[in-house]
Amino acid sequence: MKSTFSSWYFKKVYATPSLKKETDWVQSFLPGEKTIAVVGLSRNIHKDSYYVARYLKYAGNQIVPVNPVADEILSEKSYSSLTSIPFPVDIINVFVRPEGIPAVVDQALQTSAQVVWIQPGTGHHPEQEARLAAAGKRLIQQRCLKADHQFLVRDLSKV
Numbered sequence: 001m002k003s004t005f006s007s008w009y010f011k012k013v014y015a016t017p018s019l020k021k022e023t024d025w026v027q028s029f030l031p032g033e034k035t036i037a038v039v040g041l042s043r044n045i046h047k048d049s050y051y052v053a054r055y056l057k058y059a060g061n062q063i064v065p066v067n068p069v070a071d072e073i074l075s076e077k078s079y080s081s082l083t084s085i086p087f088p089v090d091i092i093n094v095f096v097r098p099e100g101i102p103a104v105v106d107q108a109l110q111t112s113a114q115v116v117w118i119q120p121g122t123g124h125h126p127e128q129e130a131r132l133a134a135a136g137k138r139l140i141q142q143r144c145l146k147a148d149h150q151f152l153v154r155d156l157s158k159v
Helices: 004-013 016-030 048-058 098-108 126-135 145-153
Strands: 035-039 062-066 089-095 115-118 138-140
Touching: 035 048, 048 062, 048 089, 048 138, 048 145, 089 098, 098 115, 098 126, 126 138
Parallel strands: 035 062, 035 089, 089 115, 115 138
Antiparallel strands: none
C-alpha cells in the first residue's frame, strides 16, 4: 500500500503535461550508478545537503563533495570547485543560495555533467536553463534529487 506522501508526490510530479514530460525523463535518466557532484555539501549532518548526499551514496552513486572549506565529507575527498574535479561527473546537485546559482552554472558549463539539479527553495532560473540548454545540458529546478530517486527510481526489493 502506498503511503499518503507517495500518493501526493506522484500526483504532484504528473500534475501538468510539462511536469509529466520532465518526470518521465527523470525516470529514464536516474536509474543506475551516477557520479554526482554536490555543490555546497555541508559537513553538518543535520543539513539537507548532507542528508541527501548520504542517501544518494548509500543508493549506489559516487558522491563528489564540492566545498572549499572541507577536505573530506562522507569519507569522500572534497573539491573547492566543480572545475577542480579531475574526472567526469554526470549530475551536479546544487545546494547554494539563489544568488550563487549563476556562478555554479558558469562552472557547470566547463564540465562534462549532463544535468544541473537545483534543489527546491532556490527560485526559478529560466536564464540559467537557457544557458545550459544551449550547451546541450539540462537544468532540473524545484525538485529534490533524493525524493525523485526515492519515489521514482529506487528498487524497493533492495530495501
